[in-house]
Amino acid sequence: MTKRSVTQQYPDAQPDLAPRTRGVIALFEENCTVCMLCARECPDWCIYIDSHKETVPPTAPGGRERSRNVLDRFAIDFALCMYCGICVEVCPFDALFWSPEFEYAETDILELTHERDRLREWMWTVPEPPALDPAAEEPKEAAAARKAADKLAAQQEAEREQQAERERQAEREQQQDGPERQAGPDQPGQRDVPGEES
Numbered sequence: 001m002t003k004r005s006v007t008q009q010y011p012d013a014q015p016d017l018a019p020r021t022r023g024v025i026a027l028f029e030e031n032c033t034v035c036m037l038c039a040r041e042c043p044d045w046c047i048y049i050d051s052h053k054e055t056v057p058p059t060a061p062g063g064r065e066r067s068r069n070v071l072d073r074f075a076i077d078f079a080l081c082m083y084c085g086i087c088v089e090v091c092p093f094d095a096l097f098w099s100p101e102f103e104y105a106e107t108d109i110l111e112l113t114h115e116r117d118r119l120r121e122w123m124w125t126v127p128e129p130p131a132l133d134p135a136a137e138e139p140k141e142a143a144a145a146r147k148a149a150d151k152l153a154a155q156q157e158a159e160r161e162q163q164a165e166r167e168r169q170a171e172r173e174q175q176q177d178g179p180e181r182q183a184g185p186d187q188p189g190q191r192d193v194p195g196e197e198s
Contacts (some may be wrong), residue, residue: 008103022085027095031093085173097126099123100125101122
């Protein structure tokens with residue numbers, strides 16, 4: 001109220017946007033599993049997804065073939081989108097992100113439907129996530145992953161120690177068998193003691 005109004009000299013000067021600005025939605029295609037959750041939850045029905053199924057051969061002999069969804073089309077019509085962010089929030093595999101970019105106005109409304117190639121280009125403008133609060137509790141997923149990693153590391157360390165112990169045992173046995181081989185084939189394990197008669 002008491003501050004003087006300041007006019008931002010856009011487009012000569014770019015505005016200072018908040019880190020969580022909702023400019024445009026970006027797609028990280030590698031994470032998309034075509035679960036269709038974003039399209040079903042969209043209140044405007046502005047997300048269009050097409051896919052097909054492919055059969056994946058078994059990874060091990062005797063295994064069964066598996067089928068997986070392959071993404072054919074992923075498009076968002078920003079002429080209909082109301083930027084609610086529901087699709088970004090409900091995506092269980094982190095395939096959708098907010099980008100602060102907002103300069104994508106078009107003279108043709110059809111150009112506001114961004115296909116997956118253009119949505120992928122917006123990924124390079126997505127800012128890095130903010131740092132976690134050091135006083136916050138560790139997420140359950142991270143704790144479970146760390147526990148599993150620690151358990152695996154302990155198992156690998158135990159296997160290495162067992163392997164080293166077996167190698168040391170084999171080396172000791174070879175050292176003990178050495179003098180016996182030098183004693184001769186007739187009387188293995190016996191040595192000539194000075195002063196004894198044969």
